Amino acid sequence: MQTIDVRSLVEELKETIDAERVSQNDTILEQHSKDESYHTPNLPDVVVFPKTAEEVSKIMKLAQKYKCPVIPFGIGSSLEGHVIPVKGGISLDFTLMNEIIDIREKDLLVVVQPGVTRTQLNEALKGYGLFFPVDPGADATLGGMAATGASGTTTVKYGTMRNQVQDLEVVLADGTIIHTGNMAAKSSSGYNLTSLFIGSEGTLGCFTELTLKVHGLPEYVMAARAVFQTVDDAVNAVVDVRQAGIPVARAELVDEQTMHVVNEHSQTDFPVKPTLLFEFHGNQSGLMEDVRLTKQILDDHNCRDFIYETDHAKRNQLWKVRHNMAYAFIHTYRGRKLMATDVCVPISELAGAIYHARKALFKSGIPGGIAGHVGDGNFHVTLMIDTNNAEEIARTKQLNKELVEYAISRRGTCTGEHGVGLGKKQFQRLEHGAAFDYMKKIKDVLDPNRILNPGKIF
Secondary structure (H helix, E strand, C coil): CCCCCHHHHHHHHHHHCCHHHEECCHHHHHHCCCCCCCCCCCCCCEEECCCCHHHHHHHHHHHHHHCCCEEEECCCCCCCCCCCCCCCCEEEECCCCCCEEEEECCCCEEEECCCCEHHHHHHHHHHHCEECCCCCCCCCEHHHHHHHCCCCCCHHHHCCHHHHEEEEEEECCCCCEEECCCCCCCCCCCCCHHHHHCCCCCCCCEEEEEEEECEECCCEEEEEEEEECCHHHHHHHHHHHHHCCCCEEEEEEECHHHHHHHHHHHCCCCCCCCEEEEEEEECHHHHHHHHHHHHHHHHCCCEEEEEEECCHHHHHHHHHHHHCHHHHHHHHCCCCEEEECCEECCHHHHHHHHHHHHHHHHHHCCCEEEEEEHHHCEEEEEEEECCCCHHHHHHHHHHHHHHHHHHHHCCCECCCCCCCCCCCHHHHHHHHCCHHHHHHHHHHHHCCCCCECCCCCC
16 A cells, blocks of 8 residues: 555545544554554554544545545454554544434334444433343444444344344445445345445445344343353253253353452352353243243253342342453453454354363463353353463464364354454455455455555455
């Protein structure tokens, strides 16, 4: 990519939108040089804060004129380097585009700008008896969640962002503004462009408006914790619960090492054993039957302890293990950087994949643990790495490679929810084969000068 005349670009940007929303402040640049990942930060040349789709369109036209990279930025909570401006350019911060435009409760739809966060939306939906189900853990922006194809703990019941987005307003690389869908409950008209853009990580266009599906708040919520002697017993129990058709809303695994770290950090006394955390949504009588059947299946897999709670505070206490996991590792291994891997396999392959991951983690000698959304075959290995130790970084990369190659060999994927970004792009050819060439062709059509988030995915 050619050298950018940054000075002239910034002058034109200040003439195009309010000058105070075009920043080269050192602190602002540093904030937009990184995300929550272990990947090396890199400064953008300028940070711009648009307020409308029309302003984004004007910015994109200037970017085309100067052949300048544009990197969409939500709040920087991504985990694979998605928002790192590896070639400099414009970091396009959507913080000021944070309005909930329309809540259409009868259609079970909501229209939002990309800077709206998950928590902000759910606070607004409470009064309508509705909620947005995708929960990636962080209070990410909805634009960023769509861009990375996020999911999380509730995927087993409600699906991922791909299942929740009805329509996108997208500004393309040349400044054209398009809509990819509509508000109809279904359509057999044309190509599914909405699905194409979800998970594109800012490489095909910038999202300026999202129409999302929302759901009725469950009448009754129940949480449960089950303790097992071995990880294999826990994983096989989840597989059987899913195959029995029990409609669990969440099914999370935490291994014994993670339980130990959480206990040390949070001053709790949870059993230091492989643990499953469940959540059930529905009506009271139906949930009691679901819990009864679940416990029966778990007992067949040597479940050592099973408790359930309906009280809100007690449910939160049960989930404390999962919610505090990352912080527990960070505070326990001070001076190290957290890296969370992310693979997903067919649920029938899950037990073997986790067994393989446990052996690989032990062999690496790197502190860490295993947890994940095992109800849908997605799990993580949390690693605490010394980023100043080249040999340890090499072992970390080898471990990641082994996990990914195993998942792909079982017809799984290198990432179930974190996205490709910088960390998983090396595995795209292995996973997609010849189809990867056609992804590149789509990229070339929509972004021929490759100014949209260069260095990611491809």
